[in-house]
Amino acid sequence: MPLVPEESLDVEIPEEDLEMSYSRAGGKGGQNVNKVETAVRIVHIPTGIAVRCTEERSQLANRTKALNRLKAKLQVIAQEQRASEIKQIRGDVVKAEWGQQIRNYVFHPYKLVKDVRTGLETSDITSVMDGGLEPFIKSYLRFKHGNEMTLES
Numbered sequence: 552m553p554l555v556p557e558e559s560l561d562v563e564i565p566e567e568d569l570e571m572s573y574s575r576a577g578g579k580g581g582q583n584v585n586k587v588e589t590a591v592r593i594v595h596i597p598t599g600i601a602v603r604c605t606e607e608r609s610q611l612a613n614r615t616k617a618l619n620r621l622k623a624k625l626q627v628i629a630q631e632q633r634a635s636e637i638k639q640i641r642g643d644v645v646k647a648e649w650g651q652q653i654r655n656y657v658f659h660p661y662k663l664v665k666d667v668r669t670g671l672e673t674s675d676i677t678s679v680m681d682g683g684l685e686p687f688i689k690s691y692l693r694f695k696h697g698n699e700m701t702l703e704s
Contacts, residue, residue: 562622569621570594571614576605593617600624654687656680669694 573588590605591613602624604617645651657663662676671690673679679687 562625564595564618564622564625568596570596573610589613591617593621595621595625598625598628600628666690 570593572592572594574590574592575588576590587610589608589610590603591610592601592603593614594601600621602617602621604613604620606616607613653667655663655665655667656676656679657665658676662674663672664674664676664679665672666687669687669690671687673686675683
């Protein structure tokens with residue numbers, strides 16, 4: 552789990568979403584270990600994430616540390632969810648390298664614009680350069696719709 556600064560742990564978790572249980576810490580510590588329940592276990596009910604802290608000698612300090620750890624885990628999960636949502640919205644990112652182009656433009660010795668994905672070709676290069684991309688868009692949509700139909704069946 553990454554270390555998260557205390558300033559960024561300003562997340563409020565409702566008390567009804569937490570299940571806290573206390574137990575004896577065990578281990579070395581003298582007479583206090585067997586009498587006082589200082590270990591804290593916190594379960595975040597909606598996600599099922601459990602955190603246990605037995606490091607400190609007081610229940611309050613262990614509770615604070617456990618809450619901070621739980622908040623850090625919840626923040627990590629929220630960041631991962633945001634990243635996956637952004638990745639889903641953004642789609643597949645393709646590097647702009649040689650061989651990854653969508654269209655080829657040939658100005659000399661002949662004039663040709665060819666869509667590599669769909670195979671659509673036109674020799675009217677001036678209208679394409681002026682923004683006339685409608686035939687290419689329609690061709691791509693037909694191509695994409697055709698691929699989705701083949702994937703479903």
